[in-house]
Amino acid sequence: MYVWMRLLRVAATRKSRGVYRLGDESKLSFRCLPTDIDMNIHLNNARYMMLADMGRIDIFLRSGLIGAARQRGWAPLLGGLQTAYVREVRLWQRFDVISTIETWEGTQIIGQHRFVLKDGRVAAMILTTGGVYDYRGKRFVPVEEVMKALGVNAAPRAPNDEERAFMASHQGMRARAKVLS
Numbered sequence: 001m002y003v004w005m006r007l008l009r010v011a012a013t014r015k016s017r018g019v020y021r022l023g024d025e026s027k028l029s030f031r032c033l034p035t036d037i038d039m040n041i042h043l044n045n046a047r048y049m050m051l052a053d054m055g056r057i058d059i060f061l062r063s064g065l066i067g068a069a070r071q072r073g074w075a076p077l078l079g080g081l082q083t084a085y086v087r088e089v090r091l092w093q094r095f096d097v098i099s100t101i102e103t104w105e106g107t108q109i110i111g112q113h114r115f116v117l118k119d120g121r122v123a124a125m126i127l128t129t130g131g132v133y134d135y136r137g138k139r140f141v142p143v144e145e146v147m148k149a150l151g152v153n154a155a156p157r158a159p160n161d162e163e164r165a166f167m168a169s170h171q172g173m174r175a176r177a178k179v180l181s
Contacts, residue, residue, distance in 0.1 A: 082126070
């Protein structure tokens with residue numbers, strides 16, 4: 001239930017954070033609650049993923065992607081992620097989730113979520129790959145088409161080595177999963 005309350009809070013307060021533009025950061029503040037912890041009394045790994053979802057949803061809402069997608073029969077979908085845990089987020093500790101769109105290539109969008117403690121240290125970082133799926137056309141939408149629908153005229157920067165390795169690893173794992181199904 002509390003997950004829905006956090007989602008409602010993100011949706012209800014989005015206007016106070018303004019319109020999301022490429023290059024901006026989504027910054028959401030949270031506190032580690034008793035329902036977030038594991039037996040080590042710190043934020044459990046599943047909660048990191050859920051809170052990263054909140055950052056993505058904030059970007060989707062504030063950029064206008066949700067509205068544009070609904071009009072066209074599109075939906076943003078997460079393809080995969082990679083997480084690095086560096087420090088604990090302890091029970092009752094406050095932290096921010098800072099989410100960004102890093103770059104894109106073809107139909108693949110690379111995002112980043114940093115879990116930042118109040119002293120400025122990074123507790124964890126998540127790289128994500130995703131895209132926008134056209135349910136009517138049964139295809140992933142090229143990001144340039146998505147940007148045009150949002151009224152954005154921007155070119156992506158070239159993926160860095162870390163992002164390229166992540167994208168390649170994701171594609172390899174996805175291909176393997178398809179073979180195994």
